[in-house]
Amino acid sequence: MKHQRSTAQWREMDAAHHLHPFTDTASLNAQGVRMITHADGIYLWDSEGNKIIDGMAGLWCVNIGYGRKDLPEIAKRQMEELAYYNTFFKTSHPAVVELSHLLAEVAPKGFDHVFYTNSGSESVDTMIRMVRRYWDVKGKPQKKTLIGRWNGYHGSTIGGASLGGMSYMHEQGDLPIPGIVHVQQPWHYKYGKGMSADEFGLLAASWIEDKILEVGADKVAAFVGEPIQGAGGVIIPPASYWPEVERICRKYDILLVADEVICGFGRTGHWFGQQQFGFTPDIFTTAKGLSSGYLPIGAVFVGNEVAATLAAGGDFNHGFTYSGHPVAAAVAHANVKALRDEGIVAAVHEDTGPYMQKRWREAFSRFEHVDDVRGVGLIQAFTLVKDKASQTLFDNWGEIGLMCRDIFFRHGLIMRACGDHIVSAPPLIISKDQIDEMIATAVECMEIFEQKLKERGLA
Numbered sequence: 510m511k512h513q514r515s516t517a518q519w520r521e522m523d524a525a526h527h528l529h530p531f532t533d534t535a536s537l538n539a540q541g542v543r544m545i546t547h548a549d550g551i552y553l554w555d556s557e558g559n560k561i562i563d564g565m566a567g568l569w570c571v572n573i574g575y576g577r578k579d580l581p582e583i584a585k586r587q588m589e590e591l592a593y594y595n596t597f598f599k600t601s602h603p604a605v606v607e608l609s610h611l612l613a614e615v616a617p618k619g620f621d622h623v624f625y626t627n628s629g630s631e632s633v634d635t636m637i638r639m640v641r642r643y644w645d646v647k648g649k650p651q652k653k654t655l656i657g658r659w660n661g662y663h664g665s666t667i668g669g670a671s672l673g674g675m676s677y678m679h680e681q682g683d684l685p686i687p688g689i690v691h692v693q694q695p696w697h698y699k700y701g702k703g704m705s706a707d708e709f710g711l712l713a714a715s716w717i718e719d720k721i722l723e724v725g726a727d728k729v730a731a732f733v734g735e736p737i738q739g740a741g742g743v744i745i746p747p748a749s750y751w752p753e754v755e756r757i758c759r760k761y762d763i764l765l766v767a768d769e770v771i772c773g774f775g776r777t778g779h780w781f782g783q784q785q786f787g788f789t790p791d792i793f794t795t796a797k798g799l800s801s802g803y804l805p806i807g808a809v810f811v812g813n814e815v816a817a818t819l820a821a822g823g824d825f826n827h828g829f830t831y832s833g834h835p836v837a838a839a840v841a842h843a844n845v846k847a848l849r850d851e852g853i854v855a856a857v858h859e860d861t862g863p864y865m866q867k868r869w870r871e872a873f874s875r876f877e878h879v880d881d882v883r884g885v886g887l888i889q890a891f892t893l894v895k896d897k898a899s900q901t902l903f904d905n906w907g908e909i910g911l912m913c914r915d916i917f918f919r920h921g922l923i924m925r926a927c928g929d930h931i932v933s934a935p936p937l938i939i940s941k942d943q944i945d946e947m948i949a950t951a952v953e954c955m956e957i958f959e960q961k962l963k964e965r966g967l968a
């Protein structure tokens with residue numbers, strides 16, 4: 510595509526008109542944005558022609574990789590045939606029906622119904638309303654409270670931001686809304702010192718039981734968690750955690766919700782993160798990998814018992830203009846079908862996922878200020894630490910992470926700093942050679958990082 514402006518002109522216009530998410534506008538405009546102009550496979554190019562390895566698949570979402578020729582074609586055809594119609598008022602259309610049928614095929618057993626949204630946040634807010642409606646219909650309207658986790662991330666809507674456990678979000682907008690409480694996250698490295706993984710997993714799950722008893726089980730509607738906390742820094746719970754969480758939820762008759770916005774559609778090497786950790790939720794929320802980011806769409810997978818209960822309650826008074834948007838649905842259908850029929854999810858499970866995890870551990874465990882090197886499938890991380898032997902974290906949590914992230918960025922590699930966790934989630938189509946290329950670049954950057962720590966007297 511011929512670009513008609515210089516980087517400088519774009520930067521000036523962006524600064525003049527565009528408010529960015531999660532951004533300090535003044536500091537951004539002091540340095541100017543990086544204009545990403547096109548992408549292919551796992552690579553991005555900026556307006557200066559720099560080639561960048563996208564170790565984050567956009568925002569954990571471009572599972573199928575950039576530059577597909579089929580998806581734009583399908584979007585074009587759908588847009589020409591039926592660019593829009595709604596799914597309110599007893600209408601539907603072929604694209605959303607075909608997608609719903611396909612999603613029921615790839616979903617774990619017992620999830621035959623989906624509700625559509627435009628984002629992960631809208632999926633989470635939809636789930637909150639569904640959960641409370643469920644208990645109304647069950648004749649237990651006092652069961653309203655949802656339990657989330659500190660450092661969990663569930664989006665930026667009022668409901669999602671409240672359910673998430675990011676305190677810097679709660680401070681803006683007087684959150685959380687009533688009826689949402691939090692328990693500590695299952696971060697073994699920080700909260701389980703001296704305990705085995707399994708012991709800590711059971712302890713972390715017990716915090717949920719403590720909270721249920723504190724609130725009163727008769728008032729608790731659901732527990733909500735990401736199989737792996739993504740934006741919280743790829744916090745992978747011990748194997749004992751999720752089965753115990755499910756046991757506790759069943760014991761107290763509380764709905765179990767998995768937020769699969771990041772873990773869904775192959776990220777862990779399973780279709781959904783719940784399958785990686787061996788638990789069955791009652792509802793799970795998705796977005797991102799559903800369309801691989803080619804168009805905005807989210808979907809709430811509703812367990813058959815919950816769906817039947819909601820149906821018994823008559824109208825569920827909730828939905829969006831673009832719920833099941835025809836073009837987004839058609840693209841999502843093609844995306845999911847390709848993830849399945851091209852064996853992309855299977856390859857993550859059997860081939861590139863294990864390869865990445867082996868190379869990631871080999872490459873980073875040796876660095877003096879890196880610990881807790883971890884990952885599963887194609888989501889991985891490590892934590893930058895002041896002293897590995899004593900497992901001491903750096904002061905000013907997040908400052909060192911940003912310094913490290915900027916070194917990657919300057920060397921043509923996008924990885925994400927979540928506090929002092931360095932995380933990566935590349936497109937699922939990454940090849941073994943590209944994994945080697947990405948890791949080699951990252952290792953070079955980590956050597957520069959260690960040197961900078963010394964220069965700053967931090968090492």
Ligand SMILES: Cc1ncc(COP(=O)(O)O)c(CNc2cccc(C(=O)O)c2)c1O
Binds near residue numbers: 796
């Ligand atoms: C688990 C989870 N749930 C809900 C959302 C909200 O989705 P939407 O953004 O589509 O409304 C998310 C989104 N996750 C997300 C979004 C933007 C940035 C980052 C980051 O790690 O920097 C992560 C998420 O990771």
